Amino acid sequence: QRSLLGLKGMSQPELVSILDRAAYWDAHTEKQVSVLQSRFVANMFFENSTRTRFSFEMAEKRLGAEVLNFTSAVSSVEKGESIYDTVRTLESMGIDAGIIRLKPSGVLQELAEKVNVPLINAGDGNNEHPTQGLLDLYTMRQEFGELKGLHVAIVGDILHSRVARSNLWALQTMGAKVSFCAPDNMRADDIGEVSYISMEEALQADVVMMLRVQLERHAVGILKSAEEYRLQYGLTEERAARMKQHAIIMHPAPVNRNVEIDDALVESPKSKIFPQMQNGVPIRMAVIERALRN
Ligand code: CP
Secondary structure (H helix, E strand, O other): OOOEOOOOOOOHHHHHHHHHHHHHHHHOOOOOOOOOOOOEEEEEEOOOOOHHHHHHHHHHHHOOOEEEEEEHHHOHHHHOOOHHHHHHHHHHHOOOEEEEEEOOOOOHHHHHHHOOOOEEEEEEOOOEOHHHHHHHHHHHHHHHOOOOOOEEEEEOOHHHOHHHHHHHHHHHHOOOEEEEEOOHHHOOOOOOOOEEOOHHHHOOOOEEEEOOOOHHHOOOOOOOOHHHHHHHHOEOHHHHOOOOOOOEEEOOOOOOEOOOEOHHHOOOOOEOHHHHHHHHHHHHHHHHHHHHOO
16 A cells, blocks of 8 residues: 655655656646546545645546545534544445545554555644645746755744645755744744744745744734734745745745735745646646555
8 A cells, every 4th residue: 555644754766756747647638537447535634625625636536536525524523433433434435545634643644554545644733744745846846947956945834834844854855955934933843954044044045935824723822913923924025026036935825815925926926826736736646646556
């Protein structure tokens, strides 16, 4: 079984092979193929999603798979059924792979060890979001040709960000330099060798990746004022004008417009935010195919 639980520890050849396969699907003109005909994939989202859920579904359908959509709010989870019992239930019905998004960190590994179908992590707590990391790498490679030597500054709510962690592990493996920039109460102490830099220094990076302020994960009082945050750590139009000419803006979305990034920048020429979403489909095609190939 070829689960994808995270990018930490994934080798450079493995990362490259997924990116290359995504490029193959990206260039594929046929909208739907029958590579996964008669294979059943369940999307199990125990936490809300728009981009990840629908791009997985798009990817599965483009590959010709049969798709089952599970949403916890209208399931027996509401009656107290556990995540494990839910996944085992779908497994016993015959799914071939499961895409799973979870609120808590640290339970996915154990879950994957207990079931026999491959699981693909669609985001687990603040731990990892591997397909987001892969689509981000793909977007950077598309822009710059290679990842080695790039300086990527990840700015904002690092503490609560699975996107920051997945990007960090994969970018370091690929030879890019990653720096973090965050207010003191949004820094993470559990992540290895990364330097924290100022906002001014972050503006000199090749990639300025802004993170969403994740209010739903905050303890009370972490964000005192959205306007104050914007002034200190937001990518304002004035700051973006000081970025390098070739540099790009990224953000995993959803975006808090005029908090971590100014409204006018979201679809500005430097912004790759919508291309990131577009790239989510071929990346997820590559990952699902990897999980189910014989
Ligand atoms: N970037 C991302 O994971 O978005 P969703 O929460 O909408 O899936």
